[in-house]
Amino acid sequence: MVQQLSLATFMAILTVLIHLTxxxxxVRLLRSEHRLVTPIRKAPLATLLLASLGVILIHTVEIWTYAFLYLGLDALHDFETALYFSTVTYASVGYGDVLxxxxxxxxxxxxxATGIIMLxxxxxxxxxxxxxxxxLAHDWLSPDTSGG
Incomplete structure (x- = not known):
């Protein structure tokens, strides 16, 4: 059990470091003055799209890191199963079909638990x-001053 807890603690710290980095x-990319990024920054929806894709990429790296760990430990027998297990565990504490x-x-x-915190x-x-x-600013959130 000490081995599991030690490895789980290491992986939680690694996941936080991956997420933070x-x-x-x-953020550095979104603030960049690079000629490819500047037009995106001028369009708020494009900025949001880029940020969302970046966040998905970060979670993908974290999920795949766990999947490779399960394979390395021989805890799961193939990569597809390890990736599936890691994804459902990270995002929802698992379905229970793979244990x-x-x-x-x-x-x-x-x-x-770590995945829920990262999400x-x-x-x-x-x-x-x-x-x-x-x-987030919407006209419908402002008080109606038209009297109607």
Whole structure:
């Protein structure tokens, strides 16, 4: 059990570092003055699209990292199964149709908790971006001053 907890702690820290680095690079890209990025920054929806794709890429790297770990541990027998298990575990704490053996089930549970936290962090990032781009402002939120 100590081995599972140690590995799960390492993977949680690694996932946070991947996420932090990915978001930092994404912010740097979005703030870039590069000639390819400047037109995107002038279009708020394009900026939101780029940020969303960046966030999806970050989660993909994290999910694939866990999938390769499960393969390396011989906890799952093929890459498709490992990737499927990692994706459903990371995003929803699993469906239960693919299970890890007793030797690694704590690792899977901690991947689920870590994934939910990372998805929440990404959601906060995107909502913050929406606010900064003023895409959350709606006329229907303003009080009606027309008297009707």
């Amino acid at each position: 990915g978001l930092a690079l994404l 890890l053996g007793k030797n690694w089930r704590i690792l899977g549970a901690i991947e689920g 929440g962090w990404s959601t906060a990032f995107l909502v913050s971006l929406l606010a900064r781009l003023k895409l």
